[in-house]
Each structure stands twice: as C-alpha cells, then as structure tokens.
Amino acid sequence: MKNAGIKISLFLIYFVFAALLNSVGILVERSQTIYEIAKPDAAFLELFKDLSIAIMAFAVGSFLPRLGFKRAMLISLAxxxxxxxxxxxxxxFWSVKLLFLTTGLSFAVVKVAVFALIGYITDSKKSHSSLMNLIETVFMLGIIFMYVIFPLFFNDEVDKNAWLRGYLLMAALIAVAFIIILFSKFDITSSPSEGFSKDFAQMLNLFTKPLIWVFVAFAFLYVMTEQGIMTWLPTFNKDTLKLDAKLSSQMAVLLxxxxxxxxxLTGIIAKKVKWFYISVxxxxxxxxxxxxVLPLAKNIDAIEINSLADLPVVSYLFPLIGLFLAPLYPLVNSTVLSSVEKSKHSSLAGILTFFSAVGGTLGSLLIGNLFDSFGGDKVFYLSLIPFALMFFIFFIINRLTTETTLES
Structure with a gap:
C-alpha cells in the first residue's frame, strides 16, 4: 500500500488523541468524586481544552511545514x-488541568499536520475524501475506547486511585505510536518557508476568498451541533428519559x-458518490x-430497567443521528482542502481547527444554558437551525469548488 507507514501513523496518533481529548466527561465526574471539585469548576475543563486548541491551531497553521510534519507529531506525542x-x-485537579492544556495544544498541532498530510499522500479528490473519512472513523473509535475501557479501571470502593492506572495504559499506547511514527518514512516535500511573518500573512490572505468564509461557517455550525448533542446526550438520557447516571452514559456511547x-461507510461510498449528494x-x-424521534421523549415516566427491552425507544433512536452527522465534517473538509493548493493545506487546517474548537465550546455552552429553559425534550430541536444553514452552505461550496480552485 502506497504511503502505508504515514497512513498507519495518522490512524494511530488520531486514535490516541481522540481518547485523551474526549475524556472530559470522565474527568469532570472524577474531579467531583475524587478531588471534591464543585460543578462550575469542573465544567471549566471543557473550555480549558478547547481554548488551547483554538489558540495553538491559529498560531501553528502557517509555520508547521517549516517545523516538519513528522517532527511536530513526535513532539506532540512526547x-x-x-x-x-x-x-x-x-x-x-491541577494535574487534570495540565493534562487538558497539553493535550489541547498538542492536538492542534496534530490535527493541522494530519489534515495537511492527507493532501500529500492522496492523488484525487475521491481518495482524499475516503482517507479523511477513515481517519475520522478512527477518531471515533478512540472515543469509544476511552468510554468503554477506561472505566474498567475504576474501583472506588477498594482503591479510589485505581482509575489513574488508565493513564499508564494511555502512556504505553502513546509510546507505541511514537516508536512507529519515529521509524516511518515521511517522504514529503513541502514548499519552502518564506519566514514566519510572510507565512502567517499568507494564511490570513486566505480570508480574501469567499470559499474560506463559507467553509469556516460550516465548520463552526457542524462542530457546534455535534458537540452540543454529544456533550449533553447523557444529561438528556438522565433528566428527560429518566435513566440512571451510569446507564445514561453507557447509552450515549451509541452516538x-x-x-x-x-x-x-462514507469512506467506502465516497469513492463512488459525489460528496454533495451524500451531504444533502x-x-x-x-x-x-x-x-x-424527539416527540417520543415527551412525558416519559421513570421505570425500573431490568433489561435493554425496558429502555425508552428514543434512547436507541436519537443517537442514530450520528449516522447522518458522520459524513458531513470529513466530506466538506476534504472537498475544500482538495480544492486548495497543497502548500496551503497546513494554513487552512489551522483555520479549520480554530473555528471548530470555538464552535464546539459554544455548542456545549448553548445547549447547557438552554437545557432547563426549553426542557430536555425540546432543546435538541435547536439543531434544526444549523442543519438548515448547512443545507444551503453545501450548495454554495459545491458551486465554488466546481467553478474554481483557490490560487496564490
């Protein structure tokens, strides 16, 4: 397989960072239970992570090729x-804060590197889209790994610190990823740097292109919607569907x-079907x-759950929205990135990561602040607004990427 070493490296590093980044929910609970941190202080961890991603992504996008993609990934893993x-x-709790600060800063570098590298190791828009979807699939598998495997270390009744051994496992996985990437060949030649100030100016110059503004709007809306649902689905299960706390989190894994x-599936379908039709x-x-599905969540009474058959139907059906959310982000990202010169992929990935992080933070805050006001059975209707906006954005992006390719 061509560029097999690089592809394996991208899969591994995305898996590891997905697991660490999306352990916020677990660490929020652990911080309250183990470190006796108040809910408002524990909730601050989400912002701590996303702001570090946003700031680093915007700063690193222009000069990452000069640092070198492989070197940047190795430093981030270390x-x-x-x-x-x-x-x-x-x-x-300070260790938790430091973990999310360093993970956020490092992931910003990794995401920019990964998105830029995809352009260098694929030779067509369809292969670019397919690889993008597979890498994002691995990212979701990393999240599932964290939520399924990490809690197995919990043993609060016997040893309240037993859960920390999960981080020894994560350190071991990171070490494996580091070694594999270290010995992988990265035969990538990028455009020579013209200096940080000129590189940064060229990144900002991308905002003169209409396609970039539409792309930024999509990234913001999509991540705002996905994170809003993902972060608050356990609360929806608990408060609205009347499931217990443990089952609420377990059912959220369905998303x-x-x-x-x-x-x-999109990684397979995208090889034969145009991104636009899949997205629409x-x-x-x-x-x-x-x-x-949401009308089924109205006026549900608390009942004893003895088997999976006792669960409300909506607890199974609503997480299926993930099937339809899944293709949008990687397909649109791939379409826009592959319409831009490879030398600009790093800068564009930095812009994408910045607005994605901001959108994710606002999505979580928006749903959280409106959850009690609207009620759990109504708050997710708000997702219809960004869905409608994204629908029209697809037509604009399709027209702009069909008519022209961004030039210097």
Missing part, C-alpha cells in the same frame, strides 16, 4: 506522554458508535430523525 505520567503521579459506523441526503435525514 508532550502528552509526560502529561499522562503527570496525571498518574500528580493525582490532583459515538453510530458516528464511527457512518464515517466508515444526510442533513435531510438528520432533520427527519429529529422531527420524528
């Missing part, structure tokens, strides 16, 4: 390796599984699912 050890030995499955159909189906 940083989070020591952050995981810091969690195990530090065992404090991650459906997104992973959706991206895996998926956003329509997402709207239909919201309109048909």
């Amino acid at each position: 940083v989070v390796f020591f952050a995981c050890l810091g969690m195990y030995f530090g065992n404090s 991650m599984v459906s997104i992973a499955l959706g991206r895996f 159909v998926c956003v329509i189906l997402a709207v239909v699912l919201v309109l048909l």
Whole structure:
C-alpha cells in the first residue's frame, strides 16, 4: 500500500488523541468524586481544552511545514506522554488541568499536520475524501475506547486511585505510536518557508476568498451541533428519559458508535458518490430523525430497567443521528482542502481547527444554558437551525469548488 507507514501513523496518533481529548466527561465526574471539585469548576475543563486548541491551531497553521510534519507529531506525542505520567503521579485537579492544556495544544498541532498530510499522500479528490473519512472513523473509535475501557479501571470502593492506572495504559499506547511514527518514512516535500511573518500573512490572505468564509461557517455550525448533542446526550438520557447516571452514559456511547459506523461507510461510498449528494441526503435525514424521534421523549415516566427491552425507544433512536452527522465534517473538509493548493493545506487546517474548537465550546455552552429553559425534550430541536444553514452552505461550496480552485 502506497504511503502505508504515514497512513498507519495518522490512524494511530488520531486514535490516541481522540481518547485523551474526549475524556472530559470522565474527568469532570472524577474531579467531583475524587478531588471534591464543585460543578462550575469542573465544567471549566471543557473550555480549558478547547481554548488551547483554538489558540495553538491559529498560531501553528502557517509555520508547521517549516517545523516538519513528522517532527511536530513526535513532539506532540512526547508532550502528552509526560502529561499522562503527570496525571498518574500528580493525582490532583491541577494535574487534570495540565493534562487538558497539553493535550489541547498538542492536538492542534496534530490535527493541522494530519489534515495537511492527507493532501500529500492522496492523488484525487475521491481518495482524499475516503482517507479523511477513515481517519475520522478512527477518531471515533478512540472515543469509544476511552468510554468503554477506561472505566474498567475504576474501583472506588477498594482503591479510589485505581482509575489513574488508565493513564499508564494511555502512556504505553502513546509510546507505541511514537516508536512507529519515529521509524516511518515521511517522504514529503513541502514548499519552502518564506519566514514566519510572510507565512502567517499568507494564511490570513486566505480570508480574501469567499470559499474560506463559507467553509469556516460550516465548520463552526457542524462542530457546534455535534458537540452540543454529544456533550449533553447523557444529561438528556438522565433528566428527560429518566435513566440512571451510569446507564445514561453507557447509552450515549451509541452516538459515538453510530458516528464511527457512518464515517466508515462514507469512506467506502465516497469513492463512488459525489460528496454533495451524500451531504444533502444526510442533513435531510438528520432533520427527519429529529422531527420524528424527539416527540417520543415527551412525558416519559421513570421505570425500573431490568433489561435493554425496558429502555425508552428514543434512547436507541436519537443517537442514530450520528449516522447522518458522520459524513458531513470529513466530506466538506476534504472537498475544500482538495480544492486548495497543497502548500496551503497546513494554513487552512489551522483555520479549520480554530473555528471548530470555538464552535464546539459554544455548542456545549448553548445547549447547557438552554437545557432547563426549553426542557430536555425540546432543546435538541435547536439543531434544526444549523442543519438548515448547512443545507444551503453545501450548495454554495459545491458551486465554488466546481467553478474554481483557490490560487496564490
């Protein structure tokens, strides 16, 4: 397989960072239970992570090719390796903050590197789209891994610090990824740097292109919607569907599984079907699912759950929205990136990562602040607004990418 070493490296590093990044929900609970941190202080971890991603992504996008993609990935892995050890030995809320700070900063570098590298190791828009979907599928598998495997270390009744051994496992996985990437050949030749100020100016110059503004709007809306649903689905299960806390989190994993499955299938379908048709159909189906399924969440009474058959039907059906959300982000990202010169992929990936992080933070805050006001059975109807906006954005992006390719 051509560029097999690079592709394996991208899969591995995305898996590791997906697991660490999306452990916020787990660490929020652990911080309250183990470190006796108040809810408002624990909730600050989400912002801590996303702001570090946003700031670093905007700063690193222009000069990453000069640093070197392989070197940047190795440095990022080394940083989070020591952050995981810091969690195990530090065992404090400050260790948690440091973990998310370093993970956020490192992931910003990794995401820009990965998105840029995809352009260098694929030779067509369809192969670019297919690889993008597979990498995003691996990202979702990393999230599932964290939520399924990490809690197995919990043993609060016997040893309240037993959960920290999960970070020794993460450190070991990071070390494996580091070694594989270290010995992988990265035969990538990027355009020579003209200096940081000129590189940064060229990145900002991308905002003179209409396509970039539309792309930024899509990235913001999509991540705002996905994160809003993903972050608050356990609360929806608990408060609205009347499931217990543990079952609420377990059922939320269905959303991650459906997104992973959706991206895996899209990686196959995208080789034969144009991104535009897949995206339009998926956003329509997402709207239909919201309109048909959310009414089932109204006025549910608490009942004893003795088997999976006792669960409310909506607890199974609503997470299936992940199947329709799944294709949108990687397909549109791939379409726009592959319409830009490879030398600009790093800068564009930095812009994308910045606005994605901001959108994710606002999505979580928006749903969180409106959850009690609207009620859990109504708050997710708000997703219909960004879905409608994305529907029209697809037509604009399709026209802009069909007519022209961004030039210097």
